[in-house]
Amino acid sequence: MITSFLYMGYRLCSAKCLVLGLSLTFIMGCYLASVSIPSEQKMLPDAVKPKISHSTANKKTLAILVPFRDRFEELLEFVPHMYKFLDAQNVPFHIFVIQQKDNNRFNRASLINVGFLYTKNVYDYIAMHDVDLLPLNPDLKYDYPAYGPLHISSPKTHPKYHYATFIGGILLVKKEHYELVDGMSNKYWGWGLEDDEFYVRLKEAGLKVTVPANVTTGPDDTFLHIHDKTYRRRDGRKCYNQREVTRKRDRETGLHNVVYRTHSVHNLTIDSLPVTVLSVELICDKNVTPWCQCPEPVKPKKTR
Ligand code: UDP
Numbered sequence: 666m667i668t669s670f671l672y673m674g675y676r677l678c679s680a681k682c683l684v685l686g687l688s689l690t691f692i693m694g695c696y697l698a699s700v701s702i703p704s705e706q707k708m709l710p711d712a713v714k715p716k717i718s719h720s721t722a723n724k725k726t727l728a729i730l731v732p733f734r735d736r737f738e739e740l741l742e743f744v745p746h747m748y749k750f751l752d753a754q755n756v757p758f759h760i761f762v763i764q765q766k767d768n769n770r771f772n773r774a775s776l777i778n779v780g781f782l783y784t785k786n787v788y789d790y791i792a793m794h795d796v797d798l799l800p801l802n803p804d805l806k807y808d809y810p811a812y813g814p815l816h817i818s819s820p821k822t823h824p825k826y827h828y829a830t831f832i833g834g835i836l837l838v839k840k841e842h843y844e845l846v847d848g849m850s851n852k853y854w855g856w857g858l859e860d861d862e863f864y865v866r867l868k869e870a871g872l873k874v875t876v877p878a879n880v881t882t883g884p885d886d887t888f889l890h891i892h893d894k895t896y897r898r899r900d901g902r903k904c905y906n907q908r909e910v911t912r913k914r915d916r917e918t919g920l921h922n923v924v925y926r927t928h929s930v931h932n933l934t935i936d937s938l939p940v941t942v943l944s945v946e947l948i949c950d951k952n953v954t955p956w957c958q959c960p961e962p963v964k965p966k967k968t969r
């Protein structure tokens with residue numbers, strides 16, 4: 666009798682324990698799924714270290730972050746050019762191409778956020794670098810910025826943009842400063858304004874942007890802009906309330922909440938020069954930024 670009571674007690678407990686165990690596993694699973702982005706980050710291999718030589722030892726290291734989609738021809742020119750240009754300056758660097766691999770409109774700022782998260786444990790400063798802007802003047806020094814961010818493609822020398830607060834194209838930022846301003850906004854899908862919003866972040870943080878010293882060249886001979894505007898059309902569409910929202914400083918999004926999935930990391934070479942391609946899917950919350958996909962423009966009706 667006693668034994669059968671004990672046996673029933675044991676059966677009851679084991680059933681309860683099983684239910685309890687399963688529930689705990691489920692709750693833990695849900696919790697892990699909800700924090701899957703940072704944990705995925707941990708599973709990635711460490712970012713490739715820069716090539717260090719005698720002349721570059723003890724120097725701060727630079728991660729060149731290139732936001733990228735469908736610009737393969739430009740990349741083939743960019744990589745050998747940058748090696749030639751920066752090796753002459755003894756800058757220890759590595760090129761990271763952050764490729765957007767999803768159906769959303771291009772998001773340059775979020776890609777830079779992803780590139781920063783991937784490289785921050787290894788590198789001291791970043792260059793946000795357009796793939797189609799090739800520096801020509803050797804006086805454009807890509808050294809660790811002494812103070813605030815260093816705008817390599819200043820308004821006086823950029824081939825296209827000349828307004829005083831322009832900071833797009835090529836900008837060098839120390840790791841600490843990029844973190845201080847929570848990186849870039851994630852709300853800018855499509856072309857334009859993400860760099861202007863970043864300018865406001867820097868300004869509010871009291872960071873003054875400087876430009877390279879002793880540059881005597883101008884908009885025609887400081888850079889080569891390999892950008893064919895008919896072949897590489899800028900996506901200037903505005904839909905939903907995009908215009909209204911992206912005119913304002915964004916206090917909600919940035920480095921801390923960029924949502925993405927890493928598809929692959931490939932270390933490849935172009936003309937035997939190493940480059941890392943990080944392919945990522947940017948995840949859009951359509952409740953917050955419905956303009957990550959604009960409805961197609963209405964096609965004109967055929968008239969006979
Ligand atoms: N970009 C890209 N694919 C695109 C759009 C932009 O790779 O479809 C990247 C590329 O690095 C480019 C940068 O974003 O240099 C800035 O875009 P774009 O050259 O169109 O802007 P611009 O400064 O010429 O107005």
Ligand code: MN
Nearest residue numbers: 795797890892
């Ligand atoms: Mn361009």
